[in-house]
Each structure stands twice: as structure tokens, then as C-alpha cells.
Amino acid sequence: MTRAGIFITAAELKRLLDGGGPVAVLDVRWQLNEPDGHDAYRRGHVPGAVYVSLDDELTDHSVTGRGRHPLPTGSSVQAAARLWGVRDGVPTVVYDDWNRAGSARAWWVLTAAGISDVRILDGGLAAWTAAGGRLEAGEVTPEPGDVVVTHEDLYHGALPTLTAEEVAGYGGLLLDARAPRRFSGEDEPVDPVAGHIAGARNAPSTDVLTADGTLRPADDLTRFFDDRGVAGDVGVYCGSGVTASVVVAVLRDKGIDAALYPGSWSEWCSDPSRPVATGS
Structure with missing residues (x-):
């Protein structure tokens, strides 16, 4: 079952593609220690991806002072998305092969830019092949x-964000x-x-994923967030705004409109001058 319009299962994607239904599929393979996934894509990808x-394409490195992966402009996203074959009124499915990081970043950027009906493939490429997808x-x-x-400015786009100044006084x-x-702080x-x-x-x-890379059951996720006191306003960050998008997507799936820093x-x-804490 598709979850809250954020995720799509491999079986659902397979039915869409086998039925010839219109869908744009994007392969966003990226890892922290292997950021260029193009060669892996060429060796094998979901048909049509x-x-x-x-x-x-999902980062604007000309921007300074906003971390390692600054957000792109809306116009650059539009130009790239058109080259990818993304069309108005046609669903877009994004996938990766590492902890949903690349696909969640794509989901966040496209959605923040105002593109509707973008889904993350639950379980990524491994789920696709496990479901019999070629x-x-x-x-x-x-x-x-x-x-x-x-939306031209994704920092003030269709999804909520936080600036460093807002984080400093965040309630x-x-x-x-x-x-x-x-x-x-034990390892950086x-x-x-x-x-x-x-x-x-x-x-x-x-920790929101199972060993096979799919989302944990809904009850497990509820306990995971309850254990951290999730209620009311929530902001999420990571190293550079990429893997935090995974948590934002899961929270949104649960009806919590979390802001990304x-x-x-x-x-x-x-x-x-910004305060830093260490320890657990």
C-alpha cells in the first residue's frame, strides 16, 4: 500500500510500468563516500529511469555559507526536471540504492519547488529487484x-525550512x-x-528503516518518534541536509509537517560563535 502519498512500493511501481501508465522514474544513486552513482546506473537501472x-542537479555549489549541499534554485530544478522528462499531471518516482538518502533529497527538492505527486520507492533498487523487477x-x-x-527560492518553498538563525532560537x-x-562527537x-x-x-x-532498507512498520515508527518526544513543531537536520530529508519524509508520511534545516x-x-554540544 502506498503510504500517505510519500512512498510507493516496488509492486505498485511494477504494476504502473507493466501497465504502460505514464510515470517518470528517476535514479538518484548517491552515497556519502561515493557521491557519483552514474556508472552504477549505467550498469543497471529500473527500465526507463x-x-x-x-x-x-539537486545542489547549487555556487551558493556559499549554507553548508555542503546548498539548495538549488527553482528555475534550475525546472530546467533539469524537464530534461528528465518530468511532466505536469504525471507521477514521478525517485529511487536510490543507499538508505533512501538520494531519493529523499530528490523528493524534498522537487516537492519544495512545487512539483506534485513525487513518490519515494520504499526499499529502493533492492526492493525493485526483490519484487522481480528487471x-x-x-x-x-x-x-x-x-x-x-x-517556487524559485526553495528556502521559502512549498515545504517548511529553518535557517541557522531560526534554529538558534527554535522553540x-x-x-x-x-x-x-x-x-x-565521538566520530566526525x-x-x-x-x-x-x-x-x-x-x-x-x-533507524527508520529495516535491515532490507524498507520502512519500519507504522507502530515501530510511532514508538521511535514518541521516544524522542516528537510533538508540535519539529525541525530536522543532518550533516548537509540530505539524510535529514529521509526523516522529514517519514514524519510527513505520519502527518507531521517537519521543517528541514x-x-x-x-x-x-x-x-x-554557534554553540556545540557533545555526548549522547
Whole structure:
């Protein structure tokens, strides 16, 4: 069953494609230690899927002071999405092969830009093949799409966001989606400062998934968020706004309109005047 219009199962996607129904499928393979998934895409992808580069097309590296993965502009998203074949009135399915990070980033960026009916493939590429879905190799060049983006500034788009200044005075609950050792400051492989934003609670994005990469059962997710005191206003961050999108998507699936802090820890820790906490 599709969950709250955010996720789609592999079986549902298979029925859509087997039935010839209109759908745009985007392959957003990305990992922290292997950000370019294009070669993996070429070796095998969901039939008809178009490769999307998280670093080049879902990020604007010309923006400074807003972390490692600054948000792109709406106009750049529109231009890219049309090249991917995304069309108005046609659903878009995004998938990845690593902890839903790439697909959640794509879901967040496209939705924040004002593109409707974007779904994350629950379980990613592994779920597709487990459901009997075949793979095709090589590149896919679709017919150009006609999608229209309604928000130029994604920091003030169709999904709620937080700035560093707003985080500093935030009265809601702040969740940190990084791994526990990064949250505690015991390990920091990427950013120059270890630790977390004072007052935040750890909610690792990988903990909302089962061992096979699909979402945990609804009751488990309710307990997971209840244990962290989720109620009222909620903001989510991670290292650079990517894996936090996974937690935001799951919260939205549960009816909680959580705000993303796009700059996340990479922006926060770049200013030595901002308070940093360590420990669990």
C-alpha cells in the first residue's frame, strides 16, 4: 500500500510500468563516500529511469555559507526536471540504492519547488529487484517534460525550512538524523567540528528503516518518534541536509509537517560563535 502519498512500493511501481501508465522514474544513486552513482546506473537501472546527480542537479555549489549541499534554485530544478522528462499531471518516482538518502533529497527538492505527486520507492533498487523487477543497462534520454515549478527560492518553498538563525532560537524539537557517533562527537569523518546542535535529540535516518532498507512498520515508527518526544513543531537536520530529508519524509508520511534545516551541521559548525554540544 502506498503510504500517505510519500512512498510507493516496488509492486505498485511494477504494476504502473507493466501497465504502460505514464510515470517518470528517476535514479538518484548517491552515497556519502561515493557521491557519483552514474556508472552504477549505467550498469543497471529500473527500465526507463533517468539518472539524476544529487551533487550536480539537486545542489547549487555556487551558493556559499549554507553548508555542503546548498539548495538549488527553482528555475534550475525546472530546467533539469524537464530534461528528465518530468511532466505536469504525471507521477514521478525517485529511487536510490543507499538508505533512501538520494531519493529523499530528490523528493524534498522537487516537492519544495512545487512539483506534485513525487513518490519515494520504499526499499529502493533492492526492493525493485526483490519484487522481480528487471534492470536495463545504458543511458535513457526521455522526451522533454513540461513541468512548471512554482517556487524559485526553495528556502521559502512549498515545504517548511529553518535557517541557522531560526534554529538558534527554535522553540520546537530539533532532531539530528546523523549516526549516533557523529551526534555524540565521538566520530566526525566529514565536517571540521564534531558534536551536535545544543538541545537536539538523535534520530538516525537509518533507524527508520529495516535491515532490507524498507520502512519500519507504522507502530515501530510511532514508538521511535514518541521516544524522542516528537510533538508540535519539529525541525530536522543532518550533516548537509540530505539524510535529514529521509526523516522529514517519514514524519510527513505520519502527518507531521517537519521543517528541514538545509544547511544542517556543515553550516552550523562553520561559525565558531554557534554553540556545540557533545555526548549522547
